[in-house]
Amino acid sequence: VLCGGYSSEREISLITGKAVWQALLNKNIDAYRVDTKNRFLNQITENDYASAWIALHGSDGEDGKIQSLLEIMDIRYTGSGPLACxxxxxxxxxxxxxxxxxxxTPDFKLVTHINQFEKVADLLKTPFVLKPCSQGSSIGVSIIENKNDFEKEFQALEKFNDWIIAESYLxxxxxxxxxxxxxxxxxxxxxxxxxxxxxxxxxxxxxxxxxxxxxxxxxxxxxxxxxxxxxxxxxxxxxxxxxxxxxxxxxxxxxxxxxxxxxxxxxxxxxxxxxxxxxxxxxxxxxxxxxxxxx
The missing domain is CATH 3.30.470.20 (ATP-grasp fold, B domain)
Known part of the structure; x- marks a missing residue:
């Protein structure tokens, strides 16, 4: 059971991983829990695992990289393939x-600069939603009412090193x-x-x-x-x-x-x-x- 990792959703991934691992043990599966933050490649290559239950959330488990790696290693894995992810x-x-x-899907706009509040507000009206493009669990999501909100949250989102999108608030x-x-x-x-x-x-x-x-x-x-x-x-x-x-x-x-x-x-x-x-x-x-x- 692959869990943990480095993404902003690490905390939830560890909870998911523990729950899945225990469930598999309850079904008499010879299951092991592996935190991918801790030299997990060594653990995988040194053991003859039949399958990987992917319990990694966010970029660690949902962007296709871990799926591609497991395919290269010829290890079966749960869920969708690299392209879908x-x-x-x-x-x-x-x-x-x-x-x-x-x-x-809700109307949206890619936001590239902190001075775009008026342009976004004209298109989507206020309030609107501001969010990172590739985070999950609503991490980094905020409701924007005015220019001050926009500038503050835009700066906060820059730490994710991710695209930023604005979306209609429905x-x-x-x-x-x-x-x-x-x-x-x-x-x-x-x-x-x-x-x-x-x-x-x-x-x-x-x-x-x-x-x-x-x-x-x-x-x-x-x-x-x-x-x-x-x-x-x-x-x-x-x-x-x-x-x-x-x-x-x-x-x-x-x-x-x-x-x-x-x-x-x-x-x-x-x-x-x-x-x-x-x-x-x-x-x-x-x-x-x-x-x-x-x-």
Whole structure:
């Protein structure tokens, strides 16, 4: 089980890795937990591992590099391949590909300079969202109300050495769809109304965030949205498992925020919640994802 690493999501990756490792042990799998921050290549090459369960979040596990390395080493691994990961890790590439193929996503603009507030505000109106292009777990995401907010947050985002994008701030209800073994699981509605948006704290640590599954949507609407989410997964060649986060607009259409190739697997995580709705417990889910590993 590869976890930890160097990315800004290291803390969550360690929690995911421990949970997955324990689940595999519970299923009588000879599993080992490997923190990729600690000379992990030596551990991999010195041991005859059959598969790698990738529990690395952010750039360490979702940008395609670790997948490419494992393919070179001829080691089976969980989840999507290098191309799918590299495309979905970059929110700008994701959005452009979605729009080119008829999917909705919030309006956006690439921001390259601290003096662009007026230009962005004219296009997206205030408030708008400012975020790093290739971070996950809502790390670095902020709501911009005015020029002072913009300049302060732009400077804060420069530490990520990443592209910065601005995005329309939408007030639609947020949902998530888990992809597992060529199926979309029951949708989950997210209620983080105690925050301005579904941020890092709300995702992983807040007991005030509410998750509603079944989602409460009309079954016909849910089925149609599941089909759209499935088609989006196929567009990006998502394999094995993953998750799509989206709003639902006034026309009951999904407005896709992002696609995750290595979603969290903590006690607050959404893929295990959706899987439990169809009778798959956490241990079995981790085992099933392992069974779908490929090289």
């Amino acid at each position: 590299s495309l979905t890790m970059n929110k700008l590439f994701t959005k452009r590909l979605l729009l080119q193929n008829g999917f909705k 007030l639609y209800s947020e949902y998530t769809a888990a992809f597992l073994n060529e199926k979309i699981l029951p949708l989950i509605k997210i209620d983080a109304s105690h925050e301005h948006f579904y941020n890092y704290e709300a995702k992983y640590f807040s007991d005030e965030t509410k998750y509603i599954c079944p989602s409460g949507l009309d079954p016909r609407v849910e089925k149609r949205i599941q089909k759209r989410c499935f088609n989006a997964c196929k567009l990006f060649a998502i394999r094995g498992w993953g998750r799509i986060d989206f709003f639902i607009d006034q026309n009951d259409e999904p407005v896709i925020l992002e696609i995750n190739t290595v979603p969290g697997m903590t006690t607050h995580s959404l893929v295990p919640m959706a899987a439990s709705e169809i009778g798959i417990d956490f241990d079995q889910l981790c085992f099933d994802i392992l069974e779908m590993s490929a090289v």
